[in-house]
Amino acid sequence: MPGSRRLAVGLPQLRNRFYSRSIIRRTPSPALWLDVLRNLLLVHFLLRYTRKTFIHLRGYGLLGSLQKVYREVYRRLYGLFLCLPFVQSKVQAQVQKSIVELQEKLVPSGPGVTQYTALPASGWTTEQVRAELDKLEQMKHTQWEKGRVSGAVYHGGDELLTLQSEAFRRFGVSNPIHPDVFPGVRKMEAEVVAMTLGLFNAPESGAGVSTSGGTESIIMAVLAARQKAYAERTVREPEMILPDTAHTAFRKAAEYFKIKVHKVHCPAPSYKVHIPTVSRLINSNTILLVGSAPNFPHGIVDDIPALSRLALKSKTPLHVDCCLGSFIIPFLAKAGFDAPDFDFRVPGVTSISVDTHKYGFAPKGNSVVLYRSAELRRYQYYVCADWPGGVYASPSMAGSRPGALIAGCWASLMKMGEDGYLSTCLQIVGTTKKIEERVRTSDALRRSLSVIGKPMVSVVAFRANTAQKDTFYKVDIYDIADAMTARGWHLNALQDPPAIHVAVTIPIVSAVDEMLKDIEDVVDACRGNPTENKGDAAALYGVAGSLPDKSIVKELASGFLDTLYET
Numbered sequence: 070m071p072g073s074r075r076l077a078v079g080l081p082q083l084r085n086r087f088y089s090r091s092i093i094r095r096t097p098s099p100a101l102w103l104d105v106l107r108n109l110l111l112v113h114f115l116l117r118y119t120r121k122t123f124i125h126l127r128g129y130g131l132l133g134s135l136q137k138v139y140r141e142v143y144r145r146l147y148g149l150f151l152c153l154p155f156v157q158s159k160v161q162a163q164v165q166k167s168i169v170e171l172q173e174k175l176v177p178s179g180p181g182v183t184q185y186t187a188l189p190a191s192g193w194t195t196e197q198v199r200a201e202l203d204k205l206e207q208m209k210h211t212q213w214e215k216g217r218v219s220g221a222v223y224h225g226g227d228e229l230l231t232l233q234s235e236a237f238r239r240f241g242v243s244n245p246i247h248p249d250v251f252p253g254v255r256k257m258e259a260e261v262v263a264m265t266l267g268l269f270n271a272p273e274s275g276a277g278v279s280t281s282g283g284t285e286s287i288i289m290a291v292l293a294a295r296q297k298a299y300a301e302r303t304v305r306e307p308e309m310i311l312p313d314t315a316h317t318a319f320r321k322a323a324e325y326f327k328i329k330v331h332k333v334h335c336p337a338p339s340y341k342v343h344i345p346t347v348s349r350l351i352n353s354n355t356i357l358l359v360g361s362a363p364n365f366p367h368g369i370v371d372d373i374p375a376l377s378r379l380a381l382k383s384k385t386p387l388h389v390d391c392c393l394g395s396f397i398i399p400f401l402a403k404a405g406f407d408a409p410d411f412d413f414r415v416p417g418v419t420s421i422s423v424d425t426h427k428y429g430f431a432p433k434g435n436s437v438v439l440y441r442s443a444e445l446r447r448y449q450y451y452v453c454a455d456w457p458g459g460v461y462a463s464p465s466m467a468g469s470r471p472g473a474l475i476a477g478c479w480a481s482l483m484k485m486g487e488d489g490y491l492s493t494c495l496q497i498v499g500t501t502k503k504i505e506e507r508v509r510t511s512d513a514l515r516r517s518l519s520v521i522g523k524p525m526v527s528v529v530a531f532r533a534n535t536a537q538k539d540t541f542y543k544v545d546i547y548d549i550a551d552a553m554t555a556r557g558w559h560l561n562a563l564q565d566p567p568a569i570h571v572a573v574t575i576p577i578v579s580a581v582d583e584m585l586k587d588i589e590d591v592v593d594a595c596r597g598n599p600t601e602n603k604g605d606a607a608a609l610y611g612v613a614g615s616l617p618d619k620s621i622v623k624e625l626a627s628g629f630l631d632t633l634y635e636t
């Protein structure tokens with residue numbers, strides 16, 4: 070056993086025992102077997118850790134690995150610093166203050182506001198409920214109706230809303246978990262999936278499932294990939310490679326399902342995921358590669374064909390997140406815009422998430438996850454054969470599901486039709502290009518702002534112009550976001566790099582000139598003089614966000630979540 074001899078060099082006692090006993094006694098004793106076992110275990114662990122180290126070094130490089138260690142140590146030390154009693158009390162006081170401010174903003178109080186925290190002793194009349202619903206609808210809010218909100222409300226047209234409510238009423242009690250009781254809902258659900266498969270050029274073998282939203286679609290695709298890797302390759306320590314701009318739903322899935330995440334940078338000027346890094350990070354534990362078409366932060370479409378080549382070469386599944394692209398990106402080519410390759414026509418793509426509740430204009434609570442084959446879809450199913458409640462089978466996370474939402478989705482898709490989506494694609498992408506063009510070329514904006522990458526779909530992101538050396542034109546991008554908020558707009562603040570974006574929706578199409586005018590005014594006002602009294606975006610991303618340890622931000626965000634349930 071040359072291997073064990075080499076190993077035993079550092080362990081003289083073990084070696085002596087091994088030779089003396091085996092030569093003298095010939096029949097090996099239990100103690101000897103124990104030694105051999107110990108050696109084997111040692112070899113096993115050494116090999117394992119050597120391999121892990123090698124894979125890590127290949128993925129991140131020597132410098133990258135050292136940087137990772139440095140950042141981790143720095144973060145931990147900073148975390149310890151924050152735990153010092155006097156620092157801790159200061160931080161806590163500040164966090165509490167911010168949370169109270171948040172509550173004052175979000176939770177209405179004072180005279181005239183009644184909080185209903187217990188059931189009415191006797192039920193209200195229909196009129197009373199209606200009157201209260203009126204009040205709730207009219208609570209002071211950012212005017213999405215006037216196109217003042219980025220993303221969030223994707224259609225909101227009266228005719229479509231009326232049709233959706235009618236579909237709700239008809240199928241209000243329905244639940245697709247009982248297909249025999251509600252055959253119409255089963256039919257509509259299958260048809261929504263079939264139409265979406267067609268739109269994304271799935272092959273004959275293609276299959277899909279409808280879900281409650283983009284997050285669930287993504288969680289299901291990640292689950293399917295993990296289960297597949299476990300079943301077919303016994304991968305016990307799954308890893309997934311994400312562009313760092315990929316939606317957080319992937320990180321959520323990784324946390325839920327214990328999958329290690331490798332986040333890959335998306336460098337300027339293209340802001341697409343860095344393909345050579347993805348390539349270096351693939352190893353035998355990789356269960357899934359991910360690309361976005363487009364991503365949420367910058368509206369950039371990753372290089373899906375390049376990811377596909379890596380996926381095919383390494384036999385790894387590739388998920389394309391079209392949650393946001395949904396029913397716009399398939400119409401780009403027909404509408405005459407530049408169109409990337411992103412769907413099942415790219416051979417390595419194995420699953421796609423599509424939000425019918427974004428640019429499909431279905432009511433919120435609708436999305437679809439598509440697979441290249443029905444076998445892959447099976448890996449997301451949950452089946453329990455021995456439950457006292459009966460044999461139980463459900464396609465996705467939920468048990469009971471709202472058939473009303475499926476009816477609302479089906480009605481929206483049928484009402485819109487190909488021509489409807491083509492026309493909205495023209496309007497929405499046209500408006501996105503208009504914003505991009507204005508930021509790039511207008512004298513009022515181009516010196517202070519720069520567009521991130523080359524947006525192709527419905528999102529345009531911009532940051533402070535870093536090439537600008539003249540302090541007169543310098544702006545703090547978060548001040549711009551806050552100043553827009555003060556003018557009644559809601560744009561999305563981004564981080565790493567600091568930026569803001571507009572996700573164009575149907576209501577924004579009619580409001581874009583007003584929006585651009587306000588952006589120009591605000592940029593003019595913010596030039597050269599960073600605002601003294603920081604607004605919410607500037608406070609959250611500028612100060613708290615710049616700390617290496619994110620525990621304060623997490624604390625604030627959790628406080629925000631608590632606030633949602635305050636009465």
Ligand SMILES: *Cc1c(COP(=O)(O)O)cnc(C)c1O
Binds near residue numbers: 283285361365
């Ligand atoms: C919105 C979005 C999702 C997730 O969708 P939800 O419906 O909010 O769960 C996923 N990916 C991208 C790119 C998105 O924009």
